[in-house]
Amino acid sequence: MTEKELPIDKRPPSVAHIFQERVEATPDREALRYPVPTAGGPDDWHSYTWAETGRRVHAIAAGLMALGVRPEERVAIASGTRVDWILADFGIMCAGAATTTVYPQTNADETAYILADSGSRVLIAEDAAQLAKVRERRSLLPDLAHVVVVESADAVPAEGDPDGWVLSLAELAERGAAHLEKHPNCVKDTIAGQRRDHLATLIYTSGTTGRPKGVRLAQDTWSYMGYTIEAIDMLHADDVQYLWLPLSHVFGKVLLAAHVRIGHVMVVDGRVDKIVENLPVVRPTIVCGVPRIYERVYNGAAMRARAGGAARFRIFQWAAAVAKEYGRVSQENQRRTGRATVPAGLRAKHAVADRLVYGKLRELFGGRVRALVSGSAALPPDIGYFFEGAGLPILEGYGLTESAAASFLNPGLANRTGTVGKAFPGLEVRIGEDKEILLRGPGIMQGYHGLPEQTAEVLDADGWFHTGDIGELSDDGYLRITDRKKDLFKTSVGKYVAPTEIEGRFKAVCPYVSTMLVVGPGRKFCSALIALDEAAIMGWAKENGIPGGYAQVVADERTIALVDGYVQELNSGLQGWQTVKKFRLLPRELDVEHGDLTPSLKLKRSVVEGEFAALIDSMYD
Template identity: 70%
Template sequence: MSDTQTLIENRPPSVAALFLERVAATPDAEAYRYPVPNAAGEGPDDWKSLSWAQAAERVYAIAAGLIELGVTPEQRVALAASTRIEWILSDLGIMCAGAATTTIYPQTNADESAFILSDSDSRVLIAEDAAQLAKAVEKHGELPDLTHVVVIDPTGVETADWILTLDELEKRGAARLEKDPDLIKERVGAITKDQLATLIYTSGTTGRPKGVRLPHDNWSYMAKAIAATGLVGPEDVQYLWLPLAHVFGKVLTSGQIEVGHVTAVDGRVDKIIENLPVVQPTYMAAVPRIFEKVYNGVVAKARAGGGAKYKIFQWAAGVAREYAKVSQDNFRRTGTASVPFGLGAKHKVADTLVYSKLREAFGGRLRACVSGSVALAPEIGYFFAGAGIHILEGYGLTESSAASFVNPGEAYRTGTVGKPLPGCEVRIADDGEILLRGPGIMEGYHGLPEKTAEVLEPDGWFHTGDIGELSPDGYLRITDRKKDLFKTSGGKYIAPTEIEGSFKSVCPYVSNILVHGADRNFCAALIALDEVSIMGWAAENGLGGKSYAEVVAAEQTIAMVDGYVKQLNAGLQRWQTIKQFRLLPRDLDVEHGEITPSLKLKRPVVEREYAHLLEEMYAGTREA
């Protein structure tokens, strides 16, 4: 048995047990950093640290406090908060109490929050602030099993018998631990690997979300498998901003406990650019939309610098892509990422002029980024790779505890999601669907045995719903969601996400795009433009002072986007080309339910909302 197999197979039954091991092994090492407003109340935040021992003191107090509230093993405790240090401490506290965390996005409305609380049978809710508490208060009459709400930020909150602050919960827990110091050790010691640890509700595109049941063993396996990849080490500093209610964010907390590195936590997306030079992370995870925004911002800045600067940037971007493609190809063939002398010389000049500044904006120490949730447009990936910001795409689902595949460090291949994590099996079905089996696969959907049976075979193979292909040496490329593939009236199959990704790599102003054409005789597109980028372009093109809606309706804007659509079409098969498009009057967003909190497009919602634009594009055309 290899060292990797031994590491994974001899895993403890829970991450709670791993946490106790980590605290015992490195109690004084730094575990977490988190921002607090500075004393002056203005300017950049101050950052504070917690050692593993300090974090444990709070975690154990939260766990004991929950036990004081009557929480028993496997009972659900819901967590409705943004990504912050208290989310992690609360989640660990819930697990160390032997209970199970129900995650709720803070953007979730009162009706859906109430459904999740009821469906999960959550007994306690840990709410971020007065706004999250208000949702529970509004629906309290419909939630007879919800006995308490614990509020992290008590500003503007009036406590009651069933409402207390996190600080009060911790004080109750600390008092209990004084009387019963072995309480947490005993609770953690009693956890079995099959015991429920987490219920994560998938944001369905239609109907109510389904609760994915992830037992403790899923997270313990993930922690060991992430460590076994060798991608992160104890000296790393992770910048964690992803939503922790999402499985991608949650799995990163498990890996960190096993490896023991530092995590800087701040979920405020508008603070990312400000935080990166302060945190100086060595790695971070993100979704493609973040890299697209950075890329669009860099393009807009170069364009604003005048014709000469923009030409230099375009040249440097071309060099970056060529350098990345050649070096990756050579590494694949020879094991060395070498490039011809001339290309290397051009790359060195471009690095001085462009790439080095981009790396500094990321904090200057970034070794790698992990990207997941949806596909990253390869041309954007090649640009960053050539600029020295290595984006390792990975793949997984809520039902597979997030991380099933990841690109292997130096040997990463842009456009693929890499190789399976140790312990994960994969096969491609006859229709191209990716099937997975292994210790990361869910137990099933909560209270939905028929839905579970639809995707989980008796022998453990899970149907992902994604279409993909494996290279002879085990790299996986995702081509599309099975349910997103459509056939035109001419009988041609179209993979819309592939076309959408290609457009994002040619048009620096796009924010979201939806390609449509099921049972139609051509493909059309709904395009939403990135507000910051397009307003910068507008100011330079005689549209300054106009609103976003006026800018996207302007003839110049439509003509400019049409140029990029023609550029896209030049690289597509005839039946894939976009014959018509419409610019949307506003960007798609979570609040309108058009994208999920993890920034995935909800196609049925967008198609329903903009049906009039789709019909307008197809009006008068002959349907086959």
């Protein structure tokens, strides 16, 4: 990827402007593709052109205006990732309103809190389950004038609902069509009146501790993101991008800004259990994801090889080692000489491994992927080198909700695993005295909604956003994240430990791990809680004659001995004070449903430490 000269500083004031420009520029090109389930067979795939997308979006925008929604008023979306989410979001933007995002997994109490705190006037709810959350707490939501339900069959008013309080998305579009007949220029005039500083989105941080905070992102933020992603050449007009990420999360949301600017095909299906099935059908050229997805692909490939017998597993292990070496050497030569060359012997081994292993892996992704993008959490470097060597380069990036997700990204032709790449054009970067990363630029939030004191804690008077992340910036502009400032801890012997670095290394060593949590603040040594990947460890247990369910398997001495071997391998590469002296295997995987992980799969350290406090204490008795 190379930066191109583009008029970033002459960008329009809102993403709605960019959307309108896109519809007018390429009306007949395919914009969105989405699945339609069929009875007992494979999904049908349907598409919208940009012109069809524009008509649907304008109808939703006009429908919201007909309901009385005014510029910068909030309209919430509580839904999984689907094409209707995108149409609704663009409709809200074109109505001049601001989107409040709500994860569909959010419980009723927190959903009500977000809607009340944001002052949302309308909720676009996916189905009856999302409707029920607000219906139960309607007395706490005096500002919520309407609920629009995406699934028409679920848009059923109940006894006690005010007249017109519940309607379907189809009915909203019908009202919009009628409103457009009376006021044909209402949407275009509203778009024309939008300013850069108008509120566009309220994204509530998923909250690893306490109540979530609403991050205020302006219209100009998304306009900037659309233009700057084009400038770094991440996406091309002929790309097919597969989007499964939660759109309530800023990582998914920023991809929509790039989509309208670049005009490529976006294939939308948020069903995580369909990813493996969809990839060979969609045949994407770009896939964005979180590290856990790539870790699972790698571990799944290893487990399938193991299931194929000892010889096949040895071939996979050899090929994996070759891929990692190839990835490291080619990147190092690219850094030193500008050419990603490798020695002839390694090149020959790589060619054999490509025929035996890597080609099959690329086919699992559809055979056309030119790059994978990873964000939201740290990618274990060994995973990155493996995919690089297998011809599926993972471009790691970095950003936060407060910086609209995208602040850094690795250049594709000069990818540097272990870093998050270079800063986006227009973004200023500074490393503080305590090594905290500071950012300033048009992608940074306006502040936390209704929380001036908490805003001042992270956004200083000069406009610098204090990220809370610790990092290092190379002479040529590559950023390496070393840890979260709040996660660093000091042992009782006075040594600082960066737990996420250790956890990332373990994921590269152990193919059975799902999550590792390193603990030890104020203690004499580091210990760890380890959750294993259920599918991987149960497959190993079956091969080794270990009976029972997951909890029984992880309690078995043979499983503990297996993991201990990987822990010792981890420790061999650590400083003495970093080594994990003791560990405990958790009786279940950590997940969103139990509250262990945020919806974007970030670990809630304090929650897990609290739930398993007795296990932690047992390691220090």
